[in-house]
Amino acid sequence: MVNTLEVSALLRPDAKISHLVTDASRHIAWAEGDATVCMTVLNDEGAFEPNTVIAHGHRVTGLLYHMGHLVVSDESLGCTFYDAQGEAVEVHSLEAGVLSMETWRHRVGVIDGLGHVHVLQRGHESVALSERLQLGECNAIAASDDTLYIACHDGSLVQANDSTVLWRRPIRGEHGEQITAMGVSHRGVLFLTREGHALVGGDEEAIEFEGWLNGELLVRTDMKARLRTSYTTSDVTCLGFDDGTVHFLQDDGSLTHGLSTGHPIRALIHHEGHVLAGSWFYINGLDADGRSWTVEHQGMPAHFGMLANGVVVFAGDDQNDYTAPEPVGRINLLAELHDVDPSELTMWFEAPNAPVAASAEELYGADAGEEVLHLLTSDEQVAYNQGGPVDETMGDLLADLESDDDAFAPEAPLLLEEEDLLGPALDGTLDAAMEPSDDLLTTLTSQHAVFEAPQANAGDDQELVTGPGGSVAVHLDGRATLDPHDQIRAWSWTDASGRELANTPLLQLKLPVGAFGFDLKVLDANGTWTTDRVSVVVKSGSTS
Template sequence: MRKSVPLLRKIASENRVVAISVDGEGKNPVIAEKNRLFDENGNEFECQGISGIEHLKNGDLIVSHKDGITCLQKFKPGWNFQCQTGAENLFSDGLNIVFSDALGKCYVIDHQGNLLFMPDNQSTLFISLGPQLAIADESGEVSLWSWSGEKTWQRPARGDIGERITAIGWNNDAIIIAREGHGLVPGEEEAIEVECWRDGKLVERSEPKGRVVAIDGVWLGLDMGGVQYYDKLAAELQHPVKKIIDGGDRALLASWFHIYMINGDEIVWSVEHQGMVEMIAVNDDWSVVMVAGEDQNDWTESEPVIILDANAEAESVALVKNEVDDWAEAPPIEIDAASLYDEKDDAFEALMAEEKVTSKSNAKEMSVLLDALEDQLSALEEDTKPINEDENLDLALHDINLLEDLDSEVEEYIAPVANSGNDITTQSDENGVAMVILDGSETYDPQSRVSSWQWINALGKEVAQSSKVKIKLNKGVHRFELRVKDSEGSWTSDALTVTIE
């Protein structure tokens, strides 16, 4: 029989929950909706376009949103880190803060809002925090960065046909990478593989039980349902694993409408949520586990966030009276079969009699309407004269011309494509400086949709808000990025390198 643990409480939300977080002691669970975040003590902060929240070790709360990052100190704004392309994917180890923007650029800032560095990756796919910062690109590149900003390792490509990284995660000081090859793979290369790298060396490469979509520690979540512990299938599930939290010899995971606690051999307990579980947040000792999800139904109210104790003793579902499954089952209604099918039911006969009267009335009204419609059709037939072939051809040509005019008025949307120009190499003067023009006027914009320009240097600071700018640079290698926003709110970017010799 399935086992579960009792709920500690439920927290209602007004709108869809986009993020949850709890501090290490479990004293301050915080919930974020799209435009506000709140806690159980009545504290509230409004902010547009929230995408994530994280607690720092000093008690501050970090919020990512459409304008960048905001630090809240007791729900009051402390500092802001502006990012015009928005902050989308937020991570923190309690001290360092990492996020990516709408263009896939990655930023690393400290707990005081200072930019530490920007990795040179082009399109961030996955981020994982451990002894170092691990980043996977959509191109299949995986790199490690020290917290001082040094690129310490880059994974060599596997195979010649191409590959895709499906998940990354840390197991102590080893980085675990799940990948899949594109199409048919040659030689000894497997279509699906998991790699373990330590100190820049490949420690192990193995074939998992299925496509891996989540990694934490030695736990692998599979796309086809199931959890792998080391090389053993610890549990079989019916749906993909959305998230895993490593606890050594145990793990919490989200799959479909359930949150599971598992060990290396079996499912210890599970709790059903009203929505599809998308987020799990835990405190240090797992005595407070926050679970949030959405049932994908626009016609129902937002699902509550539930809080449970992962360390509680598991009991059979029948004994857990306040287990969250109680909202999924309606109490049975007992009724005698004779009462249900009794042909002498007076109420049923009265209802049928009323239905007959209504039916006759509706039939009479319908007959009147049909007679009136027939009269109108007869009148139209008398006024209608036949159309000869020439008139019919003229009408057809008129319709074709009308369609062509309408089609010419509907302009297909063509998105701009940023073009920062070619890399520049030039000589400095006797003072070791040079004047350089950054020119993005070759940006592809056939429909004149560009609404804003932005030149950004390697530190993430804005240099100019125009398509062309003249700047003075010292000797060295400088990197600049052109960001272009169109009238639809979409961004495109391109970069170049300027070398001053």
């Protein structure tokens, strides 16, 4: 037996859910497929109003509620502010699209497709913060009151307001490092994990966890796992790691263990003593009394949202393009824990009209002939009712089913020859096997969709000329990578030494005169990497 909570299907979408967000009150929005956004609201009776559907028109990269509006970011247009009726009221265009965004008080901080940070505010022009602060390519931001922490691909990290750099974290390691994840706690502690080379004797790489407050280092410790996600409320900060553990961040920067799931943590949420962790196909929970519970999902829970009255909504997909979209679930945190058999955890999302297996009594009862007839084709049913042969084997079976029980006694066993049983089943297979090989291949592939694994594409080789400063800006674009089934889970650009330069499809850098090679590596959902290389030759533009 296993502890669980009340769970039900909130909605069954028409396409896979890629993003989901709530405003912690009554509103919920989600993205279906690539470019469709839906919104709804919880009414006073606890039911949801009909959905408002937005045909956004561009591939959605993020959703957030901000000051009464739904902000939708995408990979080509930028950010669009929608009102409660789903009408677009303001658009902030960003040429490279948006990779990620985060609320920053009355503003929104975003990272565009080239790794540049911008600050958006309704009714105001966007601010190109990276350009203003002269920052390189950035990979993460975290808001803290009136300041913004910005991590760059070169390992640097700064704290800034909208005009000035206030603090710089000292670079650690001589061989390069990268900030892989970061956030700010409810007490204002900056926490981060970073990776670097040769930090520990005998090790090629090391993972460290750091906590900072007001520019002072609180803690630095070696880690065996990477930080995958975090969630902060007004009084709690939870961290989820790829070893399946959830920890609580203390005021002094130390970590205390919360729960273990056995699989990487994909999403976290905390509410009034409950912590919920999305891991594999389960939501693992821990209540305020330390009791654990489990909810199973049809997909891998990757999105959580909090609504009023202790309702948590969640979504995730099974990373299989050939299955139906997974439902959005709803958990009632105010309900009592109860025990169920583990096999019952799937009942809430199983199809309501799924066929039920017939019992032996139903198959072999007095009206068995009528009950079995629905299993025959229409032609077979007509032949049977007219007394003609359905086929010899099926006719014998139906006749025996309609006879009395003595027909099945040991003295009169029902014997079928192997040829009678297997012959009809093998006929179609043998016919297909006798076809010419080209026809056989066509027959097989016409019935089964072909799966194509992602294939990295680093773009065409480039030959460039330096400008007056002796260098040139180079743009590397991996968006031509083949990914017909949306299976890409990670990107990695590396130079000739193997040093990672970016983990996004786009990379911008400055190069001097010389010949350079860069590798684009793409990780798919099966854990397989594919690689493509692009060469860049930079020639001097000097005429002296």
